[in-house]
Amino acid sequence: MASETRTVATPLPEVRLARRAWRPAVVVAASVAGLVLVLVLGVGAGSVAIAPGDTIAILAHRLLGLPVGATWSPTAETIVMDLRLPRVLSAMLVGAGLAVAGATFQGILRNPLADPYVLGTASGAALGAALAVLIPVRLLVLELGLLNVLAFVGAVATVLVVYRIGRGGGLTGLILTGYAVGSLLAAGLAMAMYLSGANLRQIFAFLLGGFDGASWLRLGIAFPLVVGGSLAIVARSRALNGLLLGDEAASHLGVAVRRERAILLGLASLVTAAGVAISGLIGFVGLLVPHLVRMVTGPDARRVLPVSAVVGAVLLGGADLAARLAGDIPVGVVTALIGAPAFVVLLRRTRTGYEL
Amino acid sequence: MSAIVTLDAVSAGYRRREVIRHVDVRIEAGERVAIIGPNGAGKSTLLRLITGTLRARAGRVLLDGDLVDRLDRLAVARRVAAVPSGASLPFAMTVEEVVALGRLPHEHALRGPGPADVAAVAGAIERVGLGHLVGRDARELSLGERQLVFLALAVAQAAPILLLDEPTVHLDLRHRVEAMEMLVDLNEHDGITVVAVLHDLGLAAHFFPRLLVVADGRVVADGPPAQVLTDDTIRGVFGVDPVHALGS
Numbered sequence: 390m391a392s393e394t395r396t397v398a399t400p401l402p403e404v405r406l407a408r409r410a411w412r413p414a415v416v417v418a419a420s421v422a423g424l425v426l427v428l429v430l431g432v433g434a435g436s437v438a439i440a441p442g443d444t445i446a447i448l449a450h451r452l453l454g455l456p457v458g459a460t461w462s463p464t465a466e467t468i469v470m471d472l473r474l475p476r477v478l479s480a481m482l483v484g485a486g487l488a489v490a491g492a493t494f495q496g497i498l499r500n501p502l503a504d505p506y507v508l509g510t511a512s513g514a515a516l517g518a519a520l521a522v523l524i525p526v527r528l529l530v531l532e533l534g535l536l537n538v539l540a541f542v543g544a545v546a547t548v549l550v551v552y553r554i555g556r557g558g559g560l561t562g563l564i565l566t567g568y569a570v571g572s573l574l575a576a577g578l579a580m581a582m583y584l585s586g587a588n589l590r591q592i593f594a595f596l597l598g599g600f601d602g603a604s605w606l607r608l609g610i611a612f613p614l615v616v617g618g619s620l621a622i623v624a625r626s627r628a629l630n631g632l633l634l635g636d637e638a639a640s641h642l643g644v645a646v647r648r649e650r651a652i653l654l655g656l657a658s659l660v661t662a663a664g665v666a667i668s669g670l671i672g673f674v675g676l677l678v679p680h681l682v683r684m685v686t687g688p689d690a691r692r693v694l695p696v697s698a699v700v701g702a703v704l705l706g707g708a709d710l711a712a713r714l715a716g717d718i719p720v721g722v723v724t725a726l727i728g729a730p731a732f733v734v735l736l737r738r739t740r741t742g743y744e745l
Numbered sequence: 746m747s748a749i750v751t752l753d754a755v756s757a758g759y760r761r762r763e764v765i766r767h768v769d770v771r772i773e774a775g776e777r778v779a780i781i782g783p784n785g786a787g788k789s790t791l792l793r794l795i796t797g798t799l800r801a802r803a804g805r806v807l808l809d810g811d812l813v814d815r816l817d818r819l820a821v822a823r824r825v826a827a828v829p830s831g832a833s834l835p836f837a838m839t840v841e842e843v844v845a846l847g848r849l850p851h852e853h854a855l856r857g858p859g860p861a862d863v864a865a866v867a868g869a870i871e872r873v874g875l876g877h878l879v880g881r882d883a884r885e886l887s888l889g890e891r892q893l894v895f896l897a898l899a900v901a902q903a904a905p906i907l908l909l910d911e912p913t914v915h916l917d918l919r920h921r922v923e924a925m926e927m928l929v930d931l932n933e934h935d936g937i938t939v940v941a942v943l944h945d946l947g948l949a950a951h952f953f954p955r956l957l958v959v960a961d962g963r964v965v966a967d968g969p970p971a972q973v974l975t976d977d978t979i980r981g982v983f984g985v986d987p988v989h990a991l992g993s
Contacts, residue, residue: 495836500835624854631849633835637829641798642847642850687838689857
């Protein structure tokens, strides 16, 4: 067996594969560095600044259990552990989830303009959140606000409806159905905002996205959904790769197209819904990051998905940091301010136009 | 011994329209068969029945004696490679990345391509003569070049049966002949069963020892070119004077 493969592999000096500058070691090193940097800076910065040395020491002591001499104040430790860390980790989790979901939606819909919200998750979540604000009962299920629950339910329910209605019409039919249902829900949202009176600000905060309300509990509930869903998507990379060529070719390459698309759609929607429920609507991360990543990794989902997760985490962690430094503005404003111009530059630099 | 491909009294179609009517075909392992016939006769539908992407309404389609409906997609993909028709690519992909998709049925689901997969991709690129296009964005290529890339993808898939639907429409004369010679080589040297839908009767007659003539959903003639391509068949099936049909 071994000698057989050797004879096949050697006599092909002319054909050089792997043109791209893909170096796994460099990517892994850069990922770890980026994640640690955002974590330390994000936890340290804020209205009460904590020195990077103290931040690292507190994290090392509390998270890794390293025997570091306690040189910091108990207040600093409380701020780091109870306020900043859950917030930074929430931003990173949501960023990773949105990037993975965006890459997945772009792949299964074969549409570079798709993002995690394309099939109505955003409008469903927004309407759910708005209804939660309108409902006068302050219901707290395990400290998880009604708003988070209804946002999650709204997002998932909307995708289910869109898929049920639109699956017969091909990919374009699905996207257009998402658009139609989204418009309908937007009308409902407008109505809810009109009726909300003094609570309008709360709905607005959800629409712009942010991590003010981050807590360990919310993080703990979203975490398994986002991470589990993302891992399940990565495990189906082969189907995502096959679908690049379209349904018929994917089927010839061994992909059970209908089943795989439904599963991937469900997983990506779940990841999106879980993220949106704890952060509100944050744009551009899910659209932009996969494109950015593909320029380095090529279109292979086995690379695109994990690298997107890391880049998304770093980007949204950084955006949340910027939002706090700019005086606690909504993080969605920051991602739009950075994301929109970056996307235009990206489109112009891409050699060929996008084929739809 | 069962044939590598068997269509047993098969009827099939789309919605209300019946496209294939009660067809019986047996293709033995190692054969090289061209399917010819006018547009809309059901040639591509025959290929879709063999790949199982279209289900027969009546009759049975068997691969090596196994009902194609009972095999999962991955099992079919390891037995049958089909050259994709010019699909649009949603993202920038290099030529070798497109060809590498042919290894999907073989590579490890998580680890991805191994050395054997890389070798198969390199071999397919070499064999189809795409070495000079490596590294190029497949979306920037001409239609003909793209057709060759998809041909290489199917070659890399390395299945015992290779199906081609109009593999040469966008190719110039030299590449047409080269593609045909490669099919002959795959067939005679590697023992791959080749089934190709062709419009060019001259190429079909010259490079394929067996022709299947399909008209109006039925196989109306089946055999070696000299026996099948009679003046009557050409006039009856294609509705043209035989002088115009074969050229050289």
